[in-house]
Amino acid sequence: VLLLAILLAAGWLLVLGVGLWVLVKELLTTRVPPTITHPVKFRILHYIFQLILTWGNLLEKLKICSMPHFFRFIQDKVIVKKNPGVSVKDLHFGTIPVRLFQPKAASCSPRRGIVFYHGGGAVFGSLDCYHNLCSFLARETDSVVLSVGYRKLPDHHYPVIPQDCLNASIHFLEALQTYGVDPCRVVACGDSIGAGAGALVVQALLDRQDLPQFCAQVLIYPILQGVNYQLPSYQQNPNAPFLSRDFLMNCACKYLAIDLSWKDAMLKGACIHPDAWKKYGKWLSSDNIPQRFRSQGLKSEILGPFNEAAYLETRHVFEAKISPLLADDKVIAQLPKTFLLSLDRDVLRDDTLLYKKRLEDQGVPVTWCHMEDGFHGCIILFDKKYFFFPCSQSVANAVVSYIKGI
Incomplete structure (x- = not known):
């Protein structure tokens, strides 16, 4: 006793x-x-x-x-609400768990389709965690929503997330008629790492003539590159709540199977080969960020001294299959119209701004929404009674408004 x-x-x-x-x-x-x-x-x-x-x-x-x-x-102890206006089915596309949300009301014509890739840095997020948001999207936009439950850390590393998202998307696109979806109105949508995965999926399917193409991509505070960690948003928001620079780096290294001992070299740009910067600097440089987001006193990129060992350990971050921001111009030019949402106090803000410029330079129509009062991950709180924030509803409403216009 x-x-x-x-x-x-x-x-x-x-x-x-x-x-x-x-x-x-x-x-x-x-x-x-x-x-x-x-x-x-x-x-x-x-x-x-x-x-x-x-x-x-x-x-x-x-x-x-x-x-x-x-x-x-x-x-996942979060309460999943039942929406009387939406039918929900748990399915498996092969080994990938997915959740299908369909409005119960009859429709005289095929509905819009949304493939949703949730966020969480390969650590958090799940079908249950994003259940209420996907149900909300299905009801408010009168769309069939497919939520993808891709595999995560610590058991699964790159390239599992984009592969799972790609395979689930292909399965859905091949069976649109089964779900009553208009093949000309399918949207790729996601937040954070899910938005990055969505961007990768859209790029990967551009050459698939046997499949319907996404008509739009909706990227909510996305992560789109793993090369330049000296952008203004990284300098301004190193301790941003819910996604600090250090936490982001830890998640990125673990997901990409990069030893954490190289984290400092990645932050300093010592792993960027001079030739690689000559090729990609035109897209990654902070010079591409609008002046109003660059506070006085911020340093421009100071790379090096170059560490070849660090480069060899991290060079895969330059692949467009990891950093969709680095895709060739001919790929970017083929992308569908895009909705981008950024947050002012978010380390990932400048990924969005750089991608916006790349898309616009190649003639892709872009709708950009910038939230001054938002914080990373805020969209999933849009319906939380005790932890509701106006920015959460604003982000959700902005996404709904854009999708309804498609």
Whole structure:
């Protein structure tokens, strides 16, 4: 009995200690963006996020459970709402779990189709986590929505995510008639890494004459390149809540199977071969970012000194199959009309701005929406009662408004 009491006391002390440590760290290092409308609520939400991350990392170090598995276990306890106006089916396309959302109301003609690729940095996100958003998209746009449940870390690495998304998309495109979808109105949509995967899927299918082509791509705060980490948004928002530069780098290295010891070289650009910068710098340089996003005092890219060992370990990030921003002009020119949504205080903001310029330079119609008060991942909170933020609904409404116009 005494031993049990000691163990329980030690457990409670550990829980309390971790909670206090995360709280102190939160108060000292996290700066709530001044544009956030509910700062106290925002800080509570971010504290919970950091607490789950910390416990996940602690359990991983103790070899009890991996951080991604722990986080997804907690995350999937989120309540999935039933929408009376939408029919939902869980399916498998081969080994890939997908979820189909179809409006129950009868339609006299084939509906629009949306293939949705969720975000989460290859760590978070799931069919359940994005269930309410996909149901909302299906209802509000009167579309058939397919949500793709691709495989993630720690068990699966690159190129699993784009492969799963591509295979699920092909399966859907081949069976559009079965789902009552108009082959001329299929949209690729996603947020964060899911948006990046969506961009890769659209590019990969451009030469598939046997399949219907996506008529549009909707990319919500996407990650589109893994080369230049010295862009203004990376310098301005290194500690941005929910996606700090360091956390992004950790996720990217783990997903791309790059040892974390090379992270510093990647941040400094020491892994960028001078010849590669000559080829891609015209697309990746911060000179392409509009002046209003470049604060005075920010440094332009200072690469090097070049580290050949780092280059050899990371050179695959220059492949267009990882960084869709680096696709050839002839590929970019064939892309469908595009909706891009960026957030002001987001490390990924400039990926969107660079892609916008590339698309426009090649004559691709672009609709750009920029949110001053948003934060990374905010769209999934659009229907959360206690953690609702106006920016979440604004992002969701902007996406719906664009898709309804297709």
